[in-house]
Amino acid sequence: MKLHKFQIEGYRRHYNTDIMFSNASFLIGENNTGKSSILKAIELLLTDTSKLPESFFFKFFQDDYINTCREITLTAEFREVPDTASSWRGFKGRLFPYVETLPDGTEIKGNSIFYRKTFTPDMSRIIEMKSRKKTLNKEFEDVKKISDFIEKGLPKDSLKGTKYEKENQDTNLAKGKLEEFLNTFENEIELFDYSSAEDEWIQNPGGIAGNVLSRLPKVLYIPAHDGSENLGETKGTFQSILSELFTDVRNESDNYKKAQEYLNKLATEMDPEDSTTEFGKMMEGLNGVLDGVFTGIGLNAQAELSDADDAIKPKFSVSMTSNIPTSVEMQGTGVIRSTVFALLRYKAIRDMEKKSDGRSLIICFEEPELYLHPNAANQMRDTIYALATTSNNQIVCSTHSPYMIDLSKQVGQVLNYLSTNISAVETEDGTCFDCEVINNQPFNIQDAFKTLQSDEKDYVKLILKIDDYLARIFFAKNILIIEGDTEEIVLKETISLMPDELKKNVLCNWQIVRARGKATIISLVKYLKAMGITPYVMHDLDSGVTGAEVMNKPIKDALSDDSRLTVLENCIEDILGYTPPSSNKPHKAYQHTQVKWKSDYNKINPEWREVVEKIFT
Known part of the structure; x- marks a missing residue:
């Protein structure tokens, strides 16, 4: 799955900007034209950030005071979505076919999805997907209880690992909860009819945000002004890349395949409602104390161990060595960034040696040429293109250097040229006035060559x-x-x-x-x-x-x-x-x-x- 098009509305300096992508995509333009904001917006789109402060919203001058957009909307089209995606939770009825005709007449066909996040100041974000218009089948119009859905064909096993596993199955679900339940299990049973002629945007596809987000590409953001924190023990770019490599190795391990079995056994031991386990006894004692202080108040803590990916999180202790081990803080910024890029180059070599059908990765570089010797910058450029030639990687770079772009490389390349001009902006009350906005002119290198x-x-x-x-x-x-x-x-x-x-x-x-x-x-x-x-x-x-x-x-x-x-x-x-x-x-x-x-x-x-x-x- 690859990011194809991204529309940013109301975010930082972007009033309404469309960005195009290919295997290797570059963001170019003068300073202060919103290049870094695009990389951050991609990260916002593909992570579970729920709220944004008002300072992130587009601002403009109106009648001698600063006005602010009341919404940030991030809308993405992803292409090369496999046919099997229709069976993924949250994706049913949301795959749209596309046909792309290249300049030489070649047709490329595939599936795309459309994913949208909307933020309002100090409010939780809204997640939507474009969907074929759906209608609840008549036999489910009056069904409100989980037990009735099971009776009509919902597999009981499908509840395992979800929030509904321990829900009272004989109680009517409230309206909001019922809608979430229907969205969560629409793949498990024929709950809806989907129109082939009409489409709509639906909220909370898959019931909860993680169901869809876990299928979209992962994102790795490498900022421009970074240093030793990139090699930190708990966070930073280096940790993120090591975790990516750890995941590759871990998934091939027989021990990892057995890990989920033991996690399930551990989850049974950590059941707070089972008073025969040590954890259950602890929760019972804790709630006894709470009840003595606040009558009728109780605490329920449930260990989430259903997913080994979330439960097993490595932490890498990092130092650097020349002739002796040296703390990261003693290294220059160029050395640290070169180390990160060397690790990415190794990842590119490893990716080319194996065929992976796993989740794709979008790597966002902010000015990769910074702090690098010219020879190192050339190697960094080669690393970018090496990563872009592997099937599961997509590269997005902001740069001020023409030396980071090699037009002779035969990979899909798109250059987005960002600039500012004065355009009419419409406010919420319908009035229009002139304001500085960002424009984008995309150049498709490969299409032009063809x-x-x-x-x-x-x-x-x-x-x-x-x-x-x-x-x-x-x-x-x-x-x-x-x-x-x-x-x-x-x-x-x-x-x-x-x-x-x-x-x-x-x-x-x-x-x-x-x-x-x-x-x-x-x-x-x-x-x-x-x-x-x-x-x-x-x-x-x-x-x-x-x-x-x-x-x-x-x-x-x-x-x-x-x-x-x-x-x-x-x-x-x-x-x-x-x-x-x-x-x-x-x-x-x-x-x-x-x-x-x-x-x-x-x-x-x-x-x-x-x-x-x-x-x-």
Whole structure:
């Protein structure tokens, strides 16, 4: 099961934001655009947090005072849900088929589910799932007692391990409790008819939150600003990863399979209502004391041992060793984060060696490049993609570094580009006013690549191999594609001499991509446009040059926007005012900028300045 789409409403800076996911998903954008909040929202969605303080709710200025959204709503679509999920408690009637058509025409079919959590200030959260509209079968309309449900076919064994096991079976269930009972046992007996034409959102699927939550992906959140607490003895990222590995090993153990048998025996010994056991005697004595102080007041304590996963929780004592054992507190932050990532890399290797059909895991990295040496950062990038290639892992990263993204990796990749703008916001009373909100533009790397023809794919693969930092294009507002090394050198020197305002605009808002040939320009333009990015292009006219002039029209057609196309007549050397050399073109261009311009923007020949200023302004 994989997270496919996530809608965040009213949480922190997110008024209404849609995020898309694949095997490896990246959150990029400027500071303060809500990237970390998305990771925290995923954690909120997939853990049993029941309440949120008012400080977590979206705030905005209205009539000189701060107004607050009254609801936080987190809505997720999960895909690749197995057909067998219809038999899971809480999932019956809640699987919806989907058909996804890829750019190359391939169809992918599967099941999805829709899961929603709603928080209001200082109130317990509401959990819902999208369901086919259901109607209670007539034979159960007047049934209120557990014993009557059993008589009509509910297996008595299905009560074991639930809160209803010791419920009085001959007493009418109250309305709220009856609804919860029906939701809990709808898989065990045909209680409802499900419509194929209508759907609705139903609360408390499966009766209690844990029934559905235990089937959704687990989440591991690795924050940016962490340190020795990550290697703590009771909590932290290191403990979480070790527990994941412990679970893998434990599930293969014969001793673990016997553990539940002994836990059941222990639960019998810990029965508070059995006065023949030591625990029962203790509870009887305790309640005698309580009754002596407060007449009629009693205490009931029930040991929950029905699930070995919950009952057996390991605690790992952690220290680090170089030549001698050293306390975690003495280690640098980079070493600690590298240790966490090394453990994740081992998990990726282990996952690839075994085929698992267990619960999937979403690993949320917040700025994984922080505190790492460049070599370690490269290894961290490889770890992210290694984890993403295993069937049970899904990776979500927030990053400010293009070096963490490798567009050449053949795994499903989605980049979510987050930005802010001013948009109309509607308040609870129906009034609208302008407010700063977060927008997201998702880029599906794999889908864009599949739109290319065979030879175009080869050109893009080549440029990705030569320049594995092409991901810089996603960290700029505007992209300029140029032909090659000569244009790059001349532009770099030009930018360094620009007036401050113009230089600031170029450095902050533009990314220059070197195509290394006209044929590659065509492929790059198509690749970027398939992701919703229309670049600017500058290239030589090359009139009379065999093999080069013929590329001009295909470039123009691929871009299909003449306002973004600059054609240098006849080549960049002609614009700069010297004869094109037969060899060492980049070196000759550099010499020209040093000798002729003399570090003065005003000494750059007017024809070239006009070209540059037209593009960048």
